[in-house]
Amino acid sequence: MYTDRLLIIFILGTYLLSPAIIDWWSEGGRAWYRPYLIWLGLIALSYWIAKSKDVDGL
């Protein structure tokens, strides 16, 4: 099967964790850049996935 399991786990994980993430983010106070840190983390993960394998033979 072609579907990338890692990404499916990632989507489910994000969905399940989203309330906790939003809470953490809302309590940021002066650290208003917190959502950007999570975002940057996701970009790094995506970069790592793109580099580490030949995704779907594109």
Added chain:
Amino acid sequence: MVYSVSELIAIAGGYLLFLFLVAWITERGWLPARLVRHPAVYVFSLGVYASAWAVYGSVGYAYQYGYNFLSYFLGISGVFLLAPILLAPILRLTATYQLSSLADLFAFRYRSRLAGALTTIIMLIGVLPLLALQLKAVGESIQILTGTDDPRSLAGGFCIMMVIFAILFGARHATAREKHEGLVVAIATESLIKLLAFGAVALLGLYGVFDGPGDLGEWLDEHPEMLARLYYPLQDGTWHSMIMAFFVSAVVLPHMFYMAFTENLNPRALITASWALPLMFLVMALCVPVILWAAAASNAPTPPDYYALGIGMVTGGHGAVLGYIAGLAGASGMLIVATLALSGMCLNHLILPASPLHQGQNLYRNLLWTRRTLIAAILALAYLFYRFTGANHTLVELGVLSFVATLQFVPGLIGALFWPTGNRNGLFAGLIIGFLLWLLLLVLPITYPSLQIPQLMELAGMRYQHGASQWHHVAIASVSANALLFAIISIVTPMSRAEKNAAEACAVDSLRRPYRWELEAKSVDDFIDALTMPLGPITATREVEMALRDLRLPRTETRPYALRRLRDQLETNLSGLLGPSVSHQLMDDHLPYLPKEEQGTSEDIQFIESRLEQYRDRLSGLAAELDGLRRFHRQTLLELPMGVVSLGADDEIIGWNQAMEALTGITSADTIGSRLADLDDPWGEFLTRFSRDANAHQPQQSLEVGGQTRWLSLHKSLVMGVGTAEQAGGQVLVIEDITELRHMEAHLAHNERLASIGRLAAGVAHEIGNPVTAIACLAQNLDGDSDAREQMESSQQILEQTRRITRIVESLVTFSHSGSVRQTEHVPVSIRDTVDEAISLLLLDPDHRQQRFDNQCPADSWVQGDPQRLLQVFINLLGNAADACQPSQPITIHCQSVDPYLEIRVEDLGHGIPANVRDALFEPFVTSKSPGRGTGLGLALVYSIIEEHFGSINVESPLNDDGGTRFIIRLPIHNAAS
């Protein structure tokens, strides 16, 4: 600083001209292809998503809805972070079937013109507010910077500029088939300019209004309400529906679909975009709160939507122009690409299906002008929407209308990619109900607040407030109703066979299993004739030729397999020109398959194999193991040292292995898909006869190929249908080439014959030798004892004859010895010297004294061998040549190295060798000389000696009409180095 309208229009005109120059330079090929196809260009071109909404609207959105503004940027980032599972399948589909829009995709997947038309209409209406938003943003930004009163006429002027540039950028050619490299690079440049200008505005805020990040932090400490304003809206739970709307819009919005899929120049760039595009939007999103706070801190004199301009106006200088350029770049890029995409959709799904194609007219020119008119019409519609309704609403309200409209395509898209059960009835029902809810609950209340829609919603149990503030309720309600209807109706209503096939083709984890149906058209000319009626002769010929070029097939192609591929390619190409539904209908009407009952069907194995090759990297687990096994078996069959031909039930060749290629000299690419009988003779006739023969084994069949006889053993076996029961079986032919074996057998028989003759000769020589010696002694005695002249003469003749007998006996003895294995040691022998020695010996003979010999062997011609026996070879060959020639005719000896052999050619210009003698020339006692002149053992001896030296000898005669003979000897070369 206050600007004049003309200054700002000049900036807009200059900016667009610059973009057009970039596009023009790219299309001219002045930019290196590596740069044009670089993933960064693709990533930046996708920045078209950041329209004026991103530059102006998102700041206003942040002002109004706090951190919810991030959903716009996170939506597209989420889509691209999931590119490998979400976008890659769409890219593959669009590339394979030449689908250039979402309407194309739906029309193809749901096999329905109506699906394409409905998608186009909803998309057009849904995107109008977003187009109007761009016009409004540019008009109002000019109004703010110049202080003029009427942004509407400014927006009108900008709209006209957009019509011109949209046509210049994307509608100079007729079809959407060619990639517009110029457009891609221009839009990428536009995104880069937008990013830089927007970033510069944020930096201006950070360092012009504040004194850097530290000062911003202190200001935030002093104004905690600004931070609270960001966080507060997060608590009301609209976050999820917002991010969903932006997530979906990033795929289905016409300009995004167009740039991401239709204009994709490099599929692998999608993987780069999966991290690079989110990074780009992260940078843009980072600028938004900084601009918001800087504008708030400096009391910018603009509405929140235009804070990007306000900062520049507060700080002075030309800072405001940066914001203007960023907004202009966002608006113009989006308008150009979206209008191009929408015009294509309208053309393919609204205009072409409604208007029949006329024969004889120039189809390409008609298409081009229709497209240009559509571009102007769409932009005019957008302007009218802005003028009559949009002008009274904020950018946020307009944007929200479009983003919720795009949500209606989600169920259909999920159905296309992941749910093969979804059908067109479900799609229609879902789309229509979703669209109506959107129109009724969102568009009408916003555009006509006097209508009493809220009561309706409250009846449905939804809390409603005026305006776009509660739009997420409408989004959830409409898309839920849409999805529910789509699912229920898809399950309860049946699906057509064509739709099932298309669904399988689209589903990400299934493989279409096409059948080998036979076409009515039997040649390329039949194709052109069939298409001439709907397309006209010029277009038909051009399209068929283009499809042939795409497939690299010749004009003379008649193979059924190739013709099926040609039909598929034509459908795909015409789909790029006319849209998938028109193209599909055209093919069904004019290039139909034979009725099913007139042909046996079997699966198109070749096509399935080529598809499996493409899917290779996507298989994992058991499927990958099975694929590995398939490859192993296939490779075994391919590399089997016997020729294997697999035939379908209709005698179509579906397998042709490497041994067959080597045997016949016909490549598998040329044979696959043709009928057995269509092969070039002699193979076509030979194999067809065998395939129809009742006998499954035919050993030792001879076949004349290129003037040479080949010996073949033939075997065949019936293959029962594989897979589903409805497929007919075929047969497999195995062809064993036994020509070498036959030659070897003949060679062995020849050697055996030589050996037995040698043994006979030894016995005869022994038996004759003794009496002849006795006769010779007696004759000598007689000669000495007698004085009588007659008696002396008689005894001399007896002696002469006995010497002759002795010579014959000696040659018999020599020949008989040559048959035995001699343990002589081979040493390096100079052929040049050996030939010279042979010539000098021959010149001693009075008969040959006048003969001309020409030894052209170079001094470095060395072989491994026995010098004495090689001398014997050349004496025999040169002697024979001299016997056949006049003294004036030269005999030449050439040498040349044919690694690992030295090739020696002995040529004469004599009378040549008769054909009946030539074929058995190396047999003992075979000679072309008159009786008494030759024993017929010389060449047999030469043959034996050459064999002993692991070489070969061949003869060519006659060389021309006058005769001539050439002996070609090959002996293992001796290298001085070795």
